[in-house]
Amino acid sequence: MLAAPWLGNSFTIAQYAQAVDFCASRLTSLGVGGRARVAIVRENHLEVQLLAAAAARIGAVPAALSAANTEQELVDLLASLQSDALLMSSAVAERFARSGVDASSLASNVVQLDGEARPGAISWHTLSSDRPAVVAPVADDQVMLITHTSGTTNLPKLVMHTANSLWAGTRVELLPVPGGVSRPSDRFLTAIPFVHSRAFTWVTAQFYWGPDEMIAVGDYGQDTVERLLRSEGPTIIESLPNVLQHWKPLVESHPELFEQVRLYINTFDAIHASIARPYVLASSHRNVMWAHSWGQSEVGPMAAGIFTKGSFRRATKAGKELQMSHLGLPWLGLVRMRVVDPDTGRRVPGESPGCCRCDPTPSPSATRTATSTTGANGAGHGGTRGTSATRTGWAA
Numbered sequence: 149m150l151a152a153p154w155l156g157n158s159f160t161i162a163q164y165a166q167a168v169d170f171c172a173s174r175l176t177s178l179g180v181g182g183r184a185r186v187a188i189v190r191e192n193h194l195e196v197q198l199l200a201a202a203a204a205r206i207g208a209v210p211a212a213l214s215a216a217n218t219e220q221e222l223v224d225l226l227a228s229l230q231s232d233a234l235l236m237s238s239a240v241a242e243r244f245a246r247s248g249v250d251a252s253s254l255a256s257n258v259v260q261l262d263g264e265a266r267p268g269a270i271s272w273h274t275l276s277s278d279r280p281a282v283v284a285p286v287a288d289d290q291v292m293l294i295t296h297t298s299g300t301t302n303l304p305k306l307v308m309h310t311a312n313s314l315w316a317g318t319r320v321e322l323l324p325v326p327g328g329v330s331r332p333s334d335r336f337l338t339a340i341p342f343v344h345s346r347a348f349t350w351v352t353a354q355f356y357w358g359p360d361e362m363i364a365v366g367d368y369g370q371d372t373v374e375r376l377l378r379s380e381g382p383t384i385i386e387s388l389p390n391v392l393q394h395w396k397p398l399v400e401s402h403p404e405l406f407e408q409v410r411l412y413i414n415t416f417d418a419i420h421a422s423i424a425r426p427y428v429l430a431s432s433h434r435n436v437m438w439a440h441s442w443g444q445s446e447v448g449p450m451a452a453g454i455f456t457k458g459s460f461r462r463a464t465k466a467g468k469e470l471q472m473s474h475l476g477l478p479w480l481g482l483v484r485m486r487v488v489d490p491d492t493g494r495r496v497p498g499e500s501p502g503c504c505r506c507d508p509t510p511s512p513s514a515t516r517t518a519t520s521t522t523g524a525n526g527a528g529h530g531g532t533r534g535t536s537a538t539r540t541g542w543a544a
Contacts, residue, residue: 149195150237150261151272161355164198171202172281174272175233178257182207182284184232185294187255188343189213189222189240192366196342197351199235204292207284208232211294212343215240217304219247223254224303229294231255235272238263288312295345297445307345307445314348317448320441320479321353327411327437328454330359330384334410337382339365339373339391345445346415350386359384370398377405385427386413393423403430414440421470425460442475443506450483450506451475475504483507 149155151174152167159167180186186203188196188210200210211229213222215237222244226234234255236244241260244251251258252268265271286292288311297305321329330336336359340347354362363380365372368391376382377398385406387395392414399406403426410433414424424438437456443449453476463470478485486495487502496502 149193149198150190151195151199151235153262167198168201168205169281170277171199172205173277173279174275175202175208176206176279176281177276178233178259178270180206180208180233180257182286184208185211185229187211187213187226187229187231187234188236189215189234190237190261191215191239192342194342194364194366197347200293200348202281204285205283206281207286209286209291209294211306212296214296214304214341214343216341219243219249221304223249225306226254228306229255233257233259235259235261236269237261241266241269286311288315293345293348295343295348295445309345313448314345314352317345317443318349318352320449320482321349322356323479323482327435328439330354330357332358332360334359334384335361335363335380335382336384337363337365337373337376337380337386339368339385339387340415341388342366345448349448368394370395374398374402374405381408383408384411384413385409386415388416389414389419389423390417392419392427396423396426399426399430406430407432409433410436412436412438414438418473421460421463421472424455424472425470428455428457428460431457440472440476447506449479450485450504451478453477478506 149167151171155163155167175186180203186199186208188199188203190196192215196212200212203210211231213225217225222240232255234251234257236251236258238260241251241263245266250268251266258269259272259275260266260269261272290310291308292311293309293314294306295309297307323329330353336354338350340350342364361380363376363382365376368387373395406427407430409427409431412424412427419440428436428438435456437454439452439454441449441452453472453474455470455472460470475485484507486505486507487500488494488505489496490503493505
């Protein structure tokens with residue numbers, strides 16, 4: 149942790165909460181208050197979540213930006229945000245300097261989280277944490293978070309979330325799905341972008357279910373995950389298809405490292421069966437599951453599908469490749485999905501291509517609304533192309 153180095157790499161939830169308070173106090177001493185926009189740009193790490201929570205705690209609006217963007221993309225995004233504060237790592241500050249970018253022009257206050265602050269930046273560690281932060285979260289229907297949209301091309305676009313719209317996604321993970329949620333004995337390893345809205349809902353859900361251990365991995369290298377597999381023995385693994393593909397040589401050469409895994413979760417995109425198969429077969433659990441969830445930043449989860457050892461073995465016996473590109477079933481009771489004409493919004497006939505429209509079912513505590521800061525993505529529209537649902541309810 150750059151902002152709270154005393155926290156180290158292993159900590160309790162209580163210690164994490166203390167670090168959130170600590171960071172909120174420092175933001176307060178910077179003069180950040182209600183409705184202020186706080187941009188966060190650092191390498192992929194759970195700390196993005198911590199800093200965002202600290203900002204939201206005092207009523208500010210965190211904007212989590214991926215450091216994987218180019219320097220020009222970051223400049224353009226920050227220009228559109230007009231942030232009151234920019235929190236950045238020394239690595240990001242160095243990238244700006246090498247590119248000739250005046251970081252001090254990117255926000256009203258530019259703060260460097262680690263190392264010696266560059267000209268125009270304030271050192272995070274010179275800020276006071278003596279004054280306790282006043283807890284003043286925004287109302288549930290007010291903008292609480294800004295993050296990346298899903299499936300953006302060219303310049304990344306941003307989406308604004310309220311507490312209600314984030315809750316609409318989180319409530320899916322609070323459903324007591326048999327075998328599909330964390331148990332007190334589980335060790336949950338997740339390797340995802342921690343700037344994404346998915347990471348915010350993941351943290352919330354795990355704090356609710358209380359697994360034995362949450363393992364947040366920002367470095368997708370094979371050496372890193374092999375070390376964690378040996379030392380922690382995760383029972384649940386979640387990651388992106390391209391990361392799981394990157395790890396495939398590891399599961400093929402050392403399948404014993406995955407034998408304790410009972411649940412794999414594939415988010416963000418489709419995956420080919422040839423990548424998933426060795427993971428599932430490496431598990432010693434008879435009822436091991438491979439779950440994939442589909443959605444968008446703007447609307448949260450839309451549909452999900454489950455595959456088992458039997459799924460793969462039946463496909464192999466039939467001489468076929470298991471088809472894993474189906475969206476699966478809409479989250480029953482939470483969302484309604486239709487395949488519609490993108491121009492008229494009307495339902496298209498069976499097997500006809502169209503866009504997947506996702507509408508929330510009525511809920512007194514959650515309405516699925518999210519607005520793109522660029523206006524490029526309509527609220528409630530998945531933006532995913534597909535064909536209409538089959539008689540079984542599966543959307544292809």
